[in-house]
Amino acid sequence: MTSFHVENVNVTRFDSMPTPEDLHASLPLTDAAGIAVTKGREALRNILDRKDSRLFVVVGPCSIHDPVAGLDYARRLKKLQEEVKDTLMLVMRVYFEKPRTTTGWKGYINDPDMDDSFHIERGMANARQFLLDVCELGLPTATEALDPISPQFLGDLITWTAIGARTTESQTHREMSSGLSTPVGFKNGTDGDISIAINAILSASHPHSFLGINGHGKVAIVRTSGNRYGHVVLRGGDGRPNYDTVSVAMAEQALAKAKLPANIVVDCSHANSFKNPELQPLVMADVVNQVRLGSKSLIGVMIESNIVAGKQSIPEDLSQLKYGCSVTDGCVDWATTEKMIRDADAMLKDVLPTRRG
Ligand SMILES: O=C[C@H](O)[C@H](O)COP(=O)(O)O
Numbered sequence: 001m002t003s004f005h006v007e008n009v010n011v012t013r014f015d016s017m018p019t020p021e022d023l024h025a026s027l028p029l030t031d032a033a034g035i036a037v038t039k040g041r042e043a044l045r046n047i048l049d050r051k052d053s054r055l056f057v058v059v060g061p062c063s064i065h066d067p068v069a070g071l072d073y074a075r076r077l078k079k080l081q082e083e084v085k086d087t088l089m090l091v092m093r094v095y096f097e098k099p100r101t102t103t104g105w106k107g108y109i110n111d112p113d114m115d116d117s118f119h120i121e122r123g124m125a126n127a128r129q130f131l132l133d134v135c136e137l138g139l140p141t142a143t144e145a146l147d148p149i150s151p152q153f154l155g156d157l158i159t160w161t162a163i164g165a166r167t168t169e170s171q172t173h174r175e176m177s178s179g180l181s182t183p184v185g186f187k188n189g190t191d192g193d194i195s196i197a198i199n200a201i202l203s204a205s206h207p208h209s210f211l212g213i214n215g216h217g218k219v220a221i222v223r224t225s226g227n228r229y230g231h232v233v234l235r236g237g238d239g240r241p242n243y244d245t246v247s248v249a250m251a252e253q254a255l256a257k258a259k260l261p262a263n264i265v266v267d268c269s270h271a272n273s274f275k276n277p278e279l280q281p282l283v284m285a286d287v288v289n290q291v292r293l294g295s296k297s298l299i300g301v302m303i304e305s306n307i308v309a310g311k312q313s314i315p316e317d318l319s320q321l322k323y324g325c326s327v328t329d330g331c332v333d334w335a336t337t338e339k340m341i342r343d344a345d346a347m348l349k350d351v352l353p354t355r356r357g
């Protein structure tokens, strides 16, 4: 028989990975972490169902690259959470998977050593350890679900999930979201189109059957029941912000037309601040002011924040990395983050008791 070289033409190698069950066995969910996740998801569902009138704030680094600095950040956030817990629910951004416009570092799971060695097996284990550490502090976590297989490894440690602007229109991500255990925020597209986020919420609310893996790492037909906690995240697009009152009213109308609850989160970063982190406090103050003035649909905000302001490129010699500074998008520093959150707390104290519906 003639042999044909027609399969895996562009694949150079398959390396093995531990199964999700292997990783769960070596890094099991602890009681403290399980409580943080369970309570965090319940609080978020209550916010989305309007049984809890607080705003939730997804806040933290654009991406995690140094677990020591990441935990330092988490401890600060945990303290702040106690201070503002009557008005705000803080959820730490713990992003390990970065969607790139073209190329670039794709995050801590894909390349934990940041040197193109791509030790995904170690990245996944480190990511699970980091999530466990954060959850054990009693802090809920938020992440972007980019790789459709990762949730089998990490999903039990996540409280809120984002589907990013580059993948909201993807059927694979909508199917995956229909089976995720957390509320899911769908970003508008990079061009500002919010209709793709609304279609994603509708799609993910239905049951789906699709290919995936099970806990044993075996290819499986995944059958889901649908996720009724999808909502829109406005992140601006096409060089324009979309957190202003008119854009929010248009999003409310589009949600009403699709017979979906008016649940809207504003991402203070990305196109809403023209990727200039220093503008994030202005966006946040504007959103909180809209809530003060009676907006019922704004239920959350996102902030890209780190210990140190700005961003840095990844140096060849990693010992040159600046501690607590983003290696992806620019962030506000810790002092600014505290001020943004404390100011929001002060502005919301007297209005939240009357905010329902
Ligand atoms: O939030 C992160 C970035 O905006 C996103 O990953 C795209 O990054 P890039 O345009 O630098 O590739």
Ligand SMILES: C=C(OP(=O)(O)O)C(=O)O
Pocket (backbone or CB within 6 Å): 062, 095, 099, 144, 163, 164, 165, 166, 187, 235, 267, 270
């Ligand atoms: C990639 C991100 O955002 P977006 O999908 O809105 O670009 C992000 O929040 O890290």
